[in-house]
Amino acid sequence: MVEVKEKVRRKLAGWKGKLLSIGGKEILIKAVAQAVPTYTMSCFLIPKGLCEEIEGMIRNFWWGQRKEEKKIAWVSWEKMCRAKADGGLGFRNFHAFNLAMLAKQGWRLLSNPKSLCAKVYKARYYTNGDILNSKLGCNPSYTWRSIFKGLEVVQKGSRWRVGNGRLIHIWEDKWLPTPTTYKVISPPRPFDDFPMVSALIDVDTKRWKVDTLKSLFLPFEVETILNIPLSYSLLEDKIIWVGNKRGEFLVKVRIVALTVISPSDRDVVLRRRYGVCGAEPLDFSDLALKFLEASNPKDLEILVVAAWAIWHNRNLKVFESDSQGAEQTWDLAISMIYDFKEAEKFCSLGPAACDICWRKPPDGVFKINSDGAAADDGRRSSIGVIIRDFRGQVVAALCRVLPSCFTVDETEGLAIEAGILLAKELDLNQIIIESDSLSTVQRILSKDCSGGFGHIVNGIVSFLDGFMSWQIRHLKRDFNRVAHELARFAHCNNVCQVWRGVSPPVVRKLLHLDGL
Incomplete structure (x- = not known):
C-alpha cells in the first residue's frame, strides 16, 4: 500500500506548481494523481489513514505548499470534493471512492453468479447461501476482506424486486418500494414455517392474495404491496439497486451517497x-x-x-x-x-421516431395496439388492447382494470403483456405490436430487464420468442386512439371485458376512422 502513496508523491514532486494555472493543476490532479490508485482501490481496501495522507499530498500541491512550508487552505477539502454543480471542484474523496469500487466488485459477483470468479468465492466463503448473506469466514484472504467491506455498501443500497417471491423472506428482507427501510414494519405474525413472499402470490391468477395480505399487514402496507406489479410469467426474484431507476449499480452515484451529509x-x-x-x-x-x-x-x-x-x-x-x-x-x-x-x-425526439398514422399490417400478420391509463388520484390503473388483421378487421379486443395503481411505465408494460397473451390464446404466429410509450418500446427492443419493472420486460421478451415473427414499434398517441379509448373506458366504468371476433361498441367510430 505504501507503494501507491510513493507513486502519487513522485508524480506531484515532478510538477512545477508555480508554472501551472489553477485549471492546469486541476487537470493534472484529476487525470494523473487521482488515477494512480484506481486499480489498487478496485481490488483492495486501502487503510483510511493512507487515504487521508494521499489527499493531504494532493491538497498541499493544490495550495502551493512545499516541504515544511505552511500555506493557508482557504476552502476545506470536504467542500472541494463536492461536484462542481454543488459548488465544489469534483476532487475525489478517496475513502468513499475505495468503498464504491469494492462495492462494484461485490455487485458484479451478485449480478453474474455464473462467472468463474463468483464460483470460486462461492465455493470458499458462501457455499450454501448467497453473497449478501455471506460471512467473513475463518482466515479469509485480504481480497475477500476488501470485497466483504464493499458488500456492506451493496446491502444498504439494494432491495429485492419481486418475481415469484421464492427467495424473499417476508419479515427479514428488503422488498417493499418504500424508501429508507424497504422492509415490512408490520409486527410479525405466525404464518407458515418459512414465511416467503411466494406464499402471498396466487400462482393461478398471477395476483396477490388480498385476504392474506389484509390478515398479515397494516393497511398502508397492504396498499404498498398491491402496488407492486407481478409479471404473468412469475420469473425469479432479483436484487436491484435503489439509487437509480435502471436498478444498476453506478460508482458515481454511490460516491455521492457515501459523501452526502446526513438528513438530520x-x-x-x-x-x-x-x-x-x-x-x-x-x-x-x-x-x-x-x-x-x-x-x-x-x-x-x-x-x-x-x-x-x-x-x-x-x-x-x-x-x-x-x-x-x-x-x-x-x-x-x-x-x-x-x-x-x-x-x-x-x-427532443423528432417526428421520425415513430409512425405518422395507424396502418394495416401485411397479409397474414396481425397488429396489436395497446395502451394503459394510470391515474394520479389513487384509483386503479387500466389497460386496453385491440388486435386487427391485414384488412383492418377486429380479431379480438380487451379492456381491463388492473389490481392496483401502478406507474405509467408499469401500466404500459402490463398492457403490452396482455396483448401478447391474448395473441397466444388465439394462436396468432406473426404479430406487430404498437404502443405510444416510447420508453417501454425501447426497453423491450434493447432487452433491458433492469429496474423496478424489468421482470415485466423480461417476461414480454420471453413470450415474444414463442412467435414465428414479431415486431414492436412506437406509435403516436393520436394514432393509438382505439386502445387508448378502451383503457379509458375500463378506467371510468371499472369493467373488465374481452371481445372475440366482434368490434367493441365503444370504439366503432374510431375503428371506422382508422380504416379510412
Missing part, C-alpha cells in the same frame, strides 16, 4: 451555507433570492421542487390525515427532478 444535519447546513442562520423567517421569494446570490441555478431548481414536495406533504396531512417522513419527501423531490429531465430527452 441538512437543514442546519443549508441555513449556515445560505446565511439565514439566526435571521428572521424569510418568505419563499426572499429565500429564492438568497439561493441565487449564494449558489447556482441547480440549487434553486432543488429548492422549488422541494418546496412543492413539502406543500404536497402538508396537504396530505391536512386533508387526508396522512403524511410522509422528511427523507421520503426529499426523495420525492429528487426523483421528480430526475423524471422531468428524462422526459425532456424524449421530447
